Amino acid sequence: AELEKEGLPYLLESRESLVDHPAVKPLYFLLSYLDSGDYLALLKFLRSDLVGISRRELKWFLTGKTAIEEFLAGGGLPGEAGNNPNLKRLLPVLQEIKHLQGLAWDQLTTALIERFGLIPLYRENSGALKNIYQFFKVMRSFPCLQEFLDYLAENRESEELRQVGVKEEKAVKLMTIHKAKGLSFGTVLFYWKPSARSGREGGHMEFFVTFDRDFSVVEDYLLTHSRYRQLFDLLGLPYAAEEKRRELMEEINNVYVALTRPEKNLFLYIEGPRRLAPETPGANWGDNESYGFYEPALLAGAQVASLCNLVSGKKLGEFQPAKAVPQEEEMDHPELQPYFAPAAFPLAEVERINRNKEFGTDLDRQKKKSDGLAAHLYLEQIKKNTEAEREYGRRLALARFGNILGPERVAAVTARVEELLSTRPELFASTPHRRVFTEYEIREDGRVYRIDRMIVDDEKKEILILDFKTGETKEESQLDEYRRVVQAKTGGKYQVKTEFIDL
Known part of the structure; x- marks a missing residue:
């Protein structure tokens, strides 16, 4: 502002x-x-x-x-x-x-x-x-x-x-210390409040955990309420002290990152404590231990005898302005409009989309979409097609979509899913040589492909990809893309098959 x-x-x-x-x-x-x-x-x-x-x-x-x-x-x-x-x-x-x-x-x-x-x-x-x-x-x-x-x-x-940044020479860039890591700037203005780590106020639940040196094994943990922190020292519990130490190390690291970003000029603004007493040197920071911790480093860096000398500011060296950079010609923004023109798609593709377009009411379309989401949620729980998995799938679908679709419609959706489980049991059984992956994500070139169900037969060297549909348009190109990505990830060692499954 x-x-x-x-x-x-x-x-x-x-x-x-x-x-x-x-x-x-x-x-x-x-x-x-x-x-x-x-x-x-x-x-x-x-x-x-x-x-x-x-x-x-x-x-x-x-x-x-x-x-x-x-x-x-x-x-x-x-x-x-x-x-x-x-x-x-x-x-x-x-x-x-x-x-x-x-x-x-x-x-x-x-x-x-x-x-x-x-x-x-x-x-x-x-x-x-x-x-x-x-x-x-x-x-x-x-x-x-x-x-x-x-x-x-x-x-x-x-x-x-990700949002796109803008390169503009004559502008102030506002960012957090974390976002500045790995970057450098000609001039940096750093506003610093030592130990601004107040945490949550009031009573709340706290969880402490201690790992081994490799952070692979949990050695100890404690779930407690913040009101009991005052008893930690009495009971010999190290959690609060260890958390304070980690926070201090993180703060020191953040300060180091901030102070090492500038190439030429650094303006450091330190927020003073509320109880500032310049008339009594040596006690000018009151009893604030956070400022006391940094006091020796601040005195040495600013080359002063007392922090009181920094109240009015301290200048070291001379300001080094950046070299003038030739400015690009101003862009005529209205000329951007042609770049926003829609891409051309094959006529056959457009006609296919129009043929399959749903012309029902908005509410009907939303409910049909929720039907599909409920069915997918149920099937996501099925690994070995056991009754326990079915019961959990029913309860989860009802809990998630009962208020949207109503109990009767959710029951109808789960009934269709269970009919599929009964008529095609070979698709939902797990054997020692067959591994089942539900809602499996594969990443390639920044895109995420989510496969409804993938069955990997290590003995036959076969992979079956299933795509569940609830009245939606079947896109063969989607299965082709899944097949291509999986074959690439497995190095061609498996024969990859695909199939649409109607619900």
Whole structure:
């Protein structure tokens, strides 16, 4: 906030997911709504900077949920809703969303850019534009919205979905010490509060664990409440002292990292303790043991006799300005628009997607998707097809999806799964020579492939990959990709087969 007041440009360095970038998150919420009809996702989009509805308007969208959903589903607005001033202001936005619902996939990216004015909105924010571009670049690599959102859900923390940084010479980069590791800068400003490790306040549960030197074996552990810490010394328990020692070592390491980042200039700002008494040298830090620990190093480094001399500051050496770097020509951001154009997909692929597109209500689509998730959750528990595994699968599916689908619908889903377990027992039995992996993840080039069920027969040198479907479109290309990745990972030593399983 202070940098903004002074008109100083700054960059927030982040290793967070691309989906969590402030300029991208509204697009993700909107696409989530377009895919599943999730009204909460729609409200999050409307509350974002792209629209910015007020709390009063949000309240109306909550109370008028039925009317809004009917309008977006293709109906008209009731008289009282049409006369509402909150809706009149936002009616153009709702009409745009309604229009997006009817667009083909290859038209959606362009429409999002044009109709919500993303480029003009972020004209002065090159970091936002870069992350928006990266988001659409990933989006264009998928043939349909559902596959794109499934990929985001499964790979949210992958390297491909990391936020994109911006190289800008005349800007202050704000980052934590951990994110600065391995980097160097001409000038560093380090604001330091010694021993800012207050931890959690109030009573809470604590877990202490002691490993061997290789951190491979747990030698001792203790689960207790924080109120009993005062008894540790009396009982001869070393946990609290050891934790304090580790925290101090971590803090020293962090300070070392911070102080060794600058190449030329270091500005060190140390937050003073609350009880600062400069009139009594030697006791100027009160009884604060944290400052006392660092006092000898600070006195030697600053070349002063007392920490009181640092209250007004101390300068060592001369400031070394950075060499002038030729500035690149200013980018005309509106010219970025062609880069956001949708990728071209084969006509046959587009027609296939349109043929298999579900035209049911948003609620029906969401329930069908939850049916599939419940079935997958049940099957994930089945390794040897025992009754204990089945019972656990039933209970887990009911606990997770009972409130969404209702007990009867969950029971119908589990019944279909158990019919499959009974009719195809060979797919769910485990023998000494057959290993079973459920919801198995394989990583390749930053992407994550999640296989529903993989059976490895070490005796026959065969691998069977099963992909469970609950009325969804069968993508042969998906199984082909699974086969390719598994063959590559196993070095061609196994014959890899694939099969779709209908539920």
